[in-house]
Amino acid sequence: MPASGAINNWRPALTQPEKQNAGEQTRRAIGLLREASGPDLHHLGWAVLFLTVAAGLEVLGPLLGKRLIDNHLLPKHLDWPVMALLLGGVLVTGWISTWVRYRQLVRLSGVAMRSVQRLRERVYTHVLKLPMAFFDRAITGQLVSRVTNDTEAVKGLYIQVLFVILDSTIVLLGTVAAMGWLDWRLMLIVVALLPFVLVIVWLYQRLSAPAVTRARQLRSDINAQIAESIGGMTVLQANNAELRFGQRFAATNADHYTQRMAEIRANAWLLRPALDMLNILLLASVIFVFGQRDMSAAEVGVLYAFINYIARVIEPLIQITMQFSQLQQSVVATARVAVLLDEAVAQEHNAAGAAHVRHAANDENAPAADIRHLDFEYIAGQRVLHDLSLQIPQGSFFGIVGHTGSGKSTLLSLLLRYYPAPHGSIRMNGMLLDEIDNEQFRADVGLVPQDPFLLAASARENIDMGRGLSQQEIEAAARAAHCHDFIMAMEDGYETVMGEGGSRLSSGQKQLIAIARALAGKPRILLLDEATSRIDSHTEQIVQVALNELRGQVTIIAIAHRLSTIRAADRIVVLNHGRIEEQGPHEDLMQIENGLYQRLYLLQQLAA
Ligand SMILES: Nc1ncnc2c1ncn2[C@@H]1O[C@H](COP(=O)(O)OP(=O)(O)OP(=O)(O)O)[C@@H](O)[C@H]1O
Numbered sequence: 355m356p357a358s359g360a361i362n363n364w365r366p367a368l369t370q371p372e373k374q375n376a377g378e379q380t381r382r383a384i385g386l387l388r389e390a391s392g393p394d395l396h397h398l399g400w401a402v403l404f405l406t407v408a409a410g411l412e413v414l415g416p417l418l419g420k421r422l423i424d425n426h427l428l429p430k431h432l433d434w435p436v437m438a439l440l441l442g443g444v445l446v447t448g449w450i451s452t453w454v455r456y457r458q459l460v461r462l463s464g465v466a467m468r469s470v471q472r473l474r475e476r477v478y479t480h481v482l483k484l485p486m487a488f489f490d491r492a493i494t495g496q497l498v499s500r501v502t503n504d505t506e507a508v509k510g511l512y513i514q515v516l517f518v519i520l521d522s523t524i525v526l527l528g529t530v531a532a533m534g535w536l537d538w539r540l541m542l543i544v545v546a547l548l549p550f551v552l553v554i555v556w557l558y559q560r561l562s563a564p565a566v567t568r569a570r571q572l573r574s575d576i577n578a579q580i581a582e583s584i585g586g587m588t589v590l591q592a593n594n595a596e597l598r599f600g601q602r603f604a605a606t607n608a609d610h611y612t613q614r615m616a617e618i619r620a621n622a623w624l625l626r627p628a629l630d631m632l633n634i635l636l637l638a639s640v641i642f643v644f645g646q647r648d649m650s651a652a653e654v655g656v657l658y659a660f661i662n663y664i665a666r667v668i669e670p671l672i673q674i675t676m677q678f679s680q681l682q683q684s685v686v687a688t689a690r691v692a693v694l695l696d697e698a699v700a701q702e703h704n705a706a707g708a709a710h711v712r713h714a715a716n717d718e719n720a721p722a723a724d725i726r727h728l729d730f731e732y733i734a735g736q737r738v739l740h741d742l743s744l745q746i747p748q749g750s751f752f753g754i755v756g757h758t759g760s761g762k763s764t765l766l767s768l769l770l771r772y773y774p775a776p777h778g779s780i781r782m783n784g785m786l787l788d789e790i791d792n793e794q795f796r797a798d799v800g801l802v803p804q805d806p807f808l809l810a811a812s813a814r815e816n817i818d819m820g821r822g823l824s825q826q827e828i829e830a831a832a833r834a835a836h837c838h839d840f841i842m843a844m845e846d847g848y849e850t851v852m853g854e855g856g857s858r859l860s861s862g863q864k865q866l867i868a869i870a871r872a873l874a875g876k877p878r879i880l881l882l883d884e885a886t887s888r889i890d891s892h893t894e895q896i897v898q899v900a901l902n903e904l905r906g907q908v909t910i911i912a913i914a915h916r917l918s919t920i921r922a923a924d925r926i927v928v929l930n931h932g933r934i935e936e937q938g939p940h941e942d943l944m945q946i947e948n949g950l951y952q953r954l955y956l957l958q959q960l961a962a
Pocket residue numbers: 490732733738756757758759760761762763764765
């Protein structure tokens with residue numbers, strides 16, 4: 355366990371995939387590709403088979419052409435039916451070869467799309483399970499980029515690697531074999547020049563790889579900046595920051611352009627011209643060798659076939675090499691997806707020894723929450739909670755107050771298991787937090803966050819949250835949260851759509867829906883995280899009434915800036931720099947002369 359439960363060494367690997375070396379990236383990308391294409395692997399076998407057939411047909415064309423020249427055209431042996439057959443053969447083999455190849459492209463595209471679909475689902479489900487600590491540092495736009503763009507890059511890997519490279523390799527091998535069969539000496543000359551392609555590719559890779567990696571990183575940054583700006587548009591405009599954000603965006607965009615151009619330049623200045631030169635060199639060599647020979651009529655057909663084959667050797671090589679830039683991008687992107695998938699999910703709390711768990715969790719006599727000697731730090735050496743001990747009896751109402759940064763939300767996060775178990779212990783209903791299985795924990799603990807997150811769905815769906823609750827259960831929760839009446843007053847009652855982020859509702863109404871949502875799960879412990887900080891006094895009173903009505907039935911732990919919300923609590927815990935400074939009912943705390951609570955309370959009274 356890390357010292358004091360610190361998560362200091364933790365950094366989201368999300369930001370680090372470029373630190374992997376190319377070999378590691380390729381290995382991870384291929385592994386992921388294999389996993390994602392699992393159920394479709396048999397298609398690959400068929401694709402290889404059909405591509406081989408297509409390559410065979412393609413190689414056959416020049417052989418038929420050679421026969422036409424050697425046996426009929428040069429000796430002027432004009433046997434029209436046979437000549438028509440040979441000529442037709444040249445055309446038909448070319449046509450069938452293209453058609454078979456196209457069918458394989460469609461087949462592999464299907465495999466690619468299904469793999470992207472599977473992978474995207476997997477990545478999204480994985481992200482949903484990541485621990486809160488991950489989201490402290492993750493950048494939303496980057497994360498969205500992983501789930502959308504980077505998974506899409508897997509498609510590139512299929513189309514580039516499995517189609518173009520596979521297809522081109524098969525054609526290349528078939529062509530070399532056909533050349534060898536026609537004239538093995540000439541074939542050796544051609545093959546001897548081919549390693550130059552590898553040198554050219556190697557040089558190209560060296561030149562373009564940094565630009566490829568950087569361009570992808572920058573594209574992700576562009577997404578992140580856009581997502582951040584849209585998310586924080588009100589703040590951005592209120593602070594007149596449009597110009598600065600615009601400039602920052604323009605700089606990233608320009609950097610992206612520069613990197614992309616560097617990549618394209620390497621392509622334009624090195625790759626393509628060098629390969630074209632090689633093509634010319636090969637043709638010249640073959641023609642030169644023929645020039646040295648005593649050309650018999652039979653040699654003309656071979657020359658025809660060789661000129662045809664050279665194009666077929668060079669073109670697949672060009673194709674293979676031209677795909678490298680896309681391939682590099684796809685490998686980097688897929689490796690980034692793999693890195694995200696490697697990110698450890700939040701600890702699964704399964705019902706190991708379920709009977710024991712349920713027994714203990716039903717221990718009515720145990721405190722609802724029993725916190726002992728709790729220390730916590732997010733960053734090593736910067737302790738946020740110090741030796742905190744607190745017992746919260748079943749059915750009680752506890753308020754937690756303290757100045758900004760005193761550790762209230764941190765305590766709540768630990769009660770919610772957002773961070774790994776720190777030093778000290780937290781028990782809920784008699785069970786150590788880690789020992790409570792997920793289902794039990796979610797059923798036992800309800801949360802009303804400070805900023806209620808509402809779906810762009812109906813009021814009913816927002817309360818239900820996919821739990822499949824009955825209308826009666828939903829209405830009961832809404833009545834307990836005092837939001838039934840205003841929901842019924844809307845045009846479609848519980849079916850009224852709330853708009854994105856609950857845009858149709860006031861802050862107070864959103865908060866009441868959030869309370870109804872938490873209550874609908876019939877929790878034993880209800881956690882409220884500054885649930886009244888953004889609502890008016892009237893709605894606050896409604897919340898107070900709702901909390902009062904829940905007294906005794908549910909244990910309430912409420913963090914509140916507004917002390918009026920928790921004034922009636924059985925006990926108020928006052929935090930100061932991560933330590934419990936005072937605790938007791940409101941009246942007792944008000945008796946402590948110059949006490950922290952008294953000062954906070956009087957200050958608020960004054961402000962009011
Ligand atoms: N995710 C985090 N990573 C690092 N430090 C954090 C993180 N969250 C909070 N802190 C630090 O922990 C301390 C306690 O923060 P916390 O949010 O618990 O305070 P709080 O009492 O809830 O404050 P507020 O009333 O403003 O919400 C602060 O110093 C804060 O800077």
